[in-house]
Amino acid sequence: xxxxxxxxxxxxxxxxVSFVLNGRDAGSISAATxxxxxxxxxxxxxxxNHIARSLRQRSTSSIGLVTDAVASSPFGGRLLAxxxxxxxxxxxxxxxxxxxxRTGRVGEAIAALEHRQVDAIIYATMGxxxxxxxxxxxxxxxxxxCVAPTPxxxxxxxxxxxxxxxxxxxxxxxxxxxxxxxxxxxDPGNPNSGNISGPIRWDAFRRAAERRSVEARHVGTGxxxxxxxxxxxxxxxxxxGERPTALFAVCDRxxxxxxxxxxxxxxxxxxxxxxxxxxxxxxxxxxxxPALTTVALPHAAxxxxxVRMALDAVSGGSxxxxxxxxxxxxxxxxxxxxxxxxxx
Amino acid sequence: xxxxxxxxxxxxxxxxVSFVLNGRDAGSISAATxxxxxxxxxxxxxxxNHIARSLRQRSTSSIGLVTDAVASSPFGGRLLAxxxxxxxxxxxxxxxxxxxxRTGRVGEAIAALEHRQVDAIIYATMGxxxxxxxxxxxxxxxxxxCVAPTPxxxxxxxxxxxxxxxxxxxxxxxxxxxxxxxxxxxDPGNPNSGNISGPIRWDAFRRAAERRSVEARHVGTGxxxxxxxxxxxxxxxxxxGERPTALFAVCDRxxxxxxxxxxxxxxxxxxxxxxxxxxxxxxxxxxxxPALTTVALPHAAxxxxxVRMALDAVSGGSxxxxxxxxxxxxxxxxxxxxxxxxxx
DNA sequence: CTGTTAGCGCATTCAT
DNA sequence: ATGAATGCGCTAACAG
Numbered sequence: 058x059x060x061x062x063x064x065x066x067x068x069x070x071x072x073x074v075s076f077v078l079n080g081r082d083a084g085s086i087s088a089a090t091x092x093x094x095x096x097x098x099x100x101x102x103x104x105x106n107h108i109a110r111s112l113r114q115r116s117t118s119s120i121g122l123v124t125d126a127v128a129s130s131p132f133g134g135r136l137l138a139x140x141x142x143x144x145x146x147x148x149x150x151x152x153x154x155x156x157x158x159r160t161g162r163v164g165e166a167i168a169a170l171e172h173r174q175v176d177a178i179i180y181a182t183m184g185x186x187x188x189x190x191x192x193x194x195x196x197x198x199x200x201x202x203c204v205a206p207t208p209x210x211x212x213x214x215x216x217x218x219x220x221x222x223x224x225x226x227x228x229x230x231x232x233x234x235x236x237x238x239x240x241x242x243x244d245p246g247n248p249n250s251g252n253i254s255g256p257i258r259w260d261a262f263r264r265a266a267e268r269r270s271v272e273a274r275h276v277g278t279g280x281x282x283x284x285x286x287x288x289x290x291x292x293x294x295x296x297x298g299e300r301p302t303a304l305f306a307v308c309d310r311x312x313x314x315x316x317x318x319x320x321x322x323x324x325x326x327x328x329x330x331x332x333x334x335x336x337x338x339x340x341x342x343x344x345x346x347p348a349l350t351t352v353a354l355p356h357a358a359x360x361x362x363x364v365r366m367a368l369d370a371v372s373g374g375s376x377x378x379x380x381x382x383x384x385x386x387x388x389x390x391x392x393x394x395x396x397x398x399x400x401x
Numbered sequence: 402x403x404x405x406x407x408x409x410x411x412x413x414x415x416x417x418v419s420f421v422l423n424g425r426d427a428g429s430i431s432a433a434t435x436x437x438x439x440x441x442x443x444x445x446x447x448x449x450n451h452i453a454r455s456l457r458q459r460s461t462s463s464i465g466l467v468t469d470a471v472a473s474s475p476f477g478g479r480l481l482a483x484x485x486x487x488x489x490x491x492x493x494x495x496x497x498x499x500x501x502x503r504t505g506r507v508g509e510a511i512a513a514l515e516h517r518q519v520d521a522i523i524y525a526t527m528g529x530x531x532x533x534x535x536x537x538x539x540x541x542x543x544x545x546x547c548v549a550p551t552p553x554x555x556x557x558x559x560x561x562x563x564x565x566x567x568x569x570x571x572x573x574x575x576x577x578x579x580x581x582x583x584x585x586x587x588d589p590g591n592p593n594s595g596n597i598s599g600p601i602r603w604d605a606f607r608r609a610a611e612r613r614s615v616e617a618r619h620v621g622t623g624x625x626x627x628x629x630x631x632x633x634x635x636x637x638x639x640x641x642g643e644r645p646t647a648l649f650a651v652c653d654r655x656x657x658x659x660x661x662x663x664x665x666x667x668x669x670x671x672x673x674x675x676x677x678x679x680x681x682x683x684x685x686x687x688x689x690x691p692a693l694t695t696v697a698l699p700h701a702a703x704x705x706x707x708v709r710m711a712l713d714a715v716s717g718g719s720x721x722x723x724x725x726x727x728x729x730x731x732x733x734x735x736x737x738x739x740x741x742x743x744x745x
Numbered sequence: 746c747t748g749t750t751a752g753c754g755c756a757t758t759c760a761t
Numbered sequence: 762a763t764g765a766a767t768g769c770g771c772t773a774a775c776a777g
Contacts, residue, residue: 059754070764075756085762107517108456109754112769117452119496119517128485129478131684137472137481141499150517152463153495155485173451173463173494281688310684313657317690320664340475340654344625346661403770414748419772429746453770456753 121170139360184252197370220385241307285314302396347391465514483704528596541714564729585651629658691735
């Protein structure tokens with residue numbers, strides 16, 4: 058089933074077939090010929106060989122996606138799904154390559170993808186990361202969920218600081234005067250190491266607290282449920298009057314651990330303590346009891362934006378790299394409320 | 402940078418270059434020529450254009466992966482990561498296409514991938530699914546985490562029944578005489594609808610219970626944390642003597658909800674109640690407090706096997722479809738223990 | 746042992 | 762308005 062077959066069936070040349078099927082027939086193909094070609098193509102169920110077309114056009118309509126274990130992160134899927142969907146909408150396809158945690162292999166992966174003639178490359182990391190240096194690429198590159206030293210390639214990243222600020226504002230508006238942030242500090246044994254969300258969130262949270270004159274401390278490290286459980290136990294270990302009335306978890310898993318700790322302590326959430334998370338993790342934040350008030354990480358938006366930027370770059374868009382910082386909206390659910398009477 | 406450039410630099414023909422670089426030089430290329438080609442290629446940093454090679458060889462060394470929202474499922478990532486890694490080890494690449502929950506589009510996605518000339522296709526679903534009919538494909542197709550009516554294409558699926566049986570055996574061995582399974586029934590509003598794990602697990606669990614003469618009931622529906630929380634509250638609402646001593650959650654999220662419910666009830670896990678999950682969900686099962694004893698879903702093994710089977714089929718392996726059923730091993734952690742004294 | 750040559754399927758320039 | 766001819770970069774018969 059080749060263009061030549063269609064041409065033969067329609068009694069025209071392959072040129073005519075190519076022109077008609079690619080919409081290049083303005084003023085050069087008669088309506089009659091056009092109709093015959095369309096009919097023949099339809100009947101034969103013809104679809105151009107994408108490989109041959111790619112070779113000829115020097116463009117594969119595919120973009121390479123190299124991931125730093127995004128494929129195995131709890132919310133990396135959101136980015137992936139949005140990226141594939143956006144790509145598909147433009148008749149593009151994503152070529153995946155996961156380097157696990159071996160970040161040294163980014164170059165290799167990019168090179169392999171380049172030789173497959175992808176039109177552009179997206180490098181997406183699991184956690185928000187500050188790259189020591191931008192990966193090398195001969196073709197358009199966009200960074201998703203990470204940034205490189207300026208001037209670096211285009212990037213899309215989440216406004217972690219804005220999200221943390223919003224979290225504190227929410228708590229302050231509710232009347233909390235004494236809050237503690239849980240978890241997230243640098244942890245050498247953790248694959249999240251390059252992750253800079255912890256310090257960014259704490260910093261923004263602390264500053265916002267100062268502005269609103271609320272007392273803020275930081276307790277515990279880590280990113281997992283058990284880390285959150287331990288941190289909350291420590292933070293909540295105080296007589297009612299001195300106990301924090303709200304907990305800001307560095308991520309939803311930490312918040313889930315805090316929820317468990319509160320339950321064990323016989324504390325009601327949000328009656329006795331408010332808990333607010335970060336990430337809006339799928340199948341977690343919206344389903345805890347009570348459902349978690351949290352700050353949403355814009356993974357879907359990042360996936361979509363990354364593909365869009367890559368496509369723009371391919372079609373010769375602006376030369377100057379673009380640095381998109383996407384908002385992290387507050388999602389209010391049931392785990393936050395005003396502090397109990399007389400607390401503080 | 403083409404083969405011709407390398408040939409020119411080495412002072413040989415492109416044939417020599419092609420033969421040397423593809424290892425077809427046995428007894429047809431002199432050592433001297435071979436060395437010159439290698440040196441020139443090295444110096445020029447030559448890498449063959451994969452597209453041109455694909456066109457010529459009618460094989461793209463890439464396999465299409467269409468997913469039913471696996472990309473956004475909590476553990477779909479494990480399958481993805483293993484699949485990409487296995488593919489990479491054979492110099493293959495994965496072309497991703499996610500159809501979200503619009504299962505009607507499988508055909509479309511497969512067709513699109515076929516026109517991209519992928520060598521084989523893998524269709525992977527989020528939950529273990531029984532397909533009403535096998536997707537159509539002109540090229541080798543393997544089903545991952547789902548099966549079609551026989552005779553269908555090759556497939557890899559988890560031994561859910563075996564896992565559920567192992568869970569009961571574990572509980573019975575510990576001495577539990579009264580257990581209840583939590584969650585998982587068919588739920589029309591749930592995207593997991595085609596998922597047959599619920600009934601399969603309950604069925605196997607119930608039968609195993611009969612064999613061991615332990616009393617088993619089923620309580621609650623759903624697959625999320627809050628569903629588990631509600632189900633556990635119901636199951637545990639009985640005086641100590643009549644209360645079940647162990648809970649088997651249809652999945653780890655349900656188990657997490659049960660853990661939370663137990664904490665609220667002031668019940669110790671595993672001291673007062675044992676809880677066992679299913680899935681061994683990343684960042685969840687191993688990090689609850691206590692860590693969850695659970696049955697592991699072999700997602701990584703399925704991803705690897707699917708790619709391997711697809712590759713075998715491409716290289717003209719056995720014609721007859723193969724149906725791999727992978728074991729779901731019990732992972733004993735801290736949430737199960739013998740029942741409390743005098744319980745029943 | 747080595748080089749010449751002919752496609753793979755398509756898009757496109759250049760005659761007609 | 763249409764078609765013949767050319768080439769994208771590579772591999773592999775085939776001839777030398």
